Amino acid sequence: MNLFILRHGLAVEHGAPGCSDDASRPLTAEGKSKLREIAHAMEKLDLGLDLILSSPFKRARQTAEITAEELDLVKKLELSDALTPHGTAKDLIRIINQLKPPPENILLVGHEPYLSNLISLLVSGGRDFSVVLKKGGLAKLSLENLRHGRCASLEWLLTPKQMTLIEG
């Protein structure tokens, strides 16, 4: 199984008009436009996604929606509270392991520091591993059996700028 881990794009600041709480902050116009480029890079990288699982928070959901549209995967998009900033890796792993049929290539869309803690957990078994995941950054983890502990290898980690260069 491969886990692709994408942090949401540039969002409006806390307290902006129309954003009553953290969950309702949308992407900025620039954030949306950059994400389209990032999705094109994902197309070039040929990830073979069979599921997109996203935090329901607006900035993450919009990130997942743009990606799904550009990759023609709108029907493969699902939301999970386990990916919100208050979710737990334990719940997320349980949910993924219950999917039938088991997916081969999943894209997870969410927040920091949740996602880099998840990467650290899966590639090192703890929280000691320090990884930088920028907004719009994408990582690939490969693994045999997903579990709450060291079970994966980090295959690559791309910054949004590098994704834009790949998109060309």
Next chain:
Amino acid sequence: MNLFILRHGLAVEHGAPGCSDDASRPLTAEGKSKLREIAHAMEKLDLGLDLILSSPFKRARQTAEITAEELDLVKKLELSDALTPHGTAKDLIRIINQLKPPPENILLVGHEPYLSNLISLLVSGGRDFSVVLKKGGLAKLSLENLRHGRCASLEWLLTPKQMTLIEG
């Protein structure tokens, strides 16, 4: 300080004609040609290198030489036994910390599993972190004070194929 970590390119197999030992295995023609593309990608990524430190083993030295030629950094290339498969991270770190003036952006060229063990040591403090560094793969670590332990963050990790896409 930023450490850029590059694994040597595709080399001829052990026991090929003219290769009396592991240290004398050269890059293949394909390995050399791919490395030129990778060096062009490094140019696009604008790494600002002020030193290239390489294992003296032929496949690593050739990798460093091609990179230095393409990036116009031939005078910045130095060899160090600390980067051979038998070298130690301890020696390498001591050598880097003694450089005057302290470099800001160093490219290290060497071998596996030495380099992924080095990445693991610097970003997690031990050997627990599982990272995949392919031949011609490149990683960036950022840090304040280089020491034998957890002191760095992994900023990005690129496969040779992604470097070729960036080169365009």
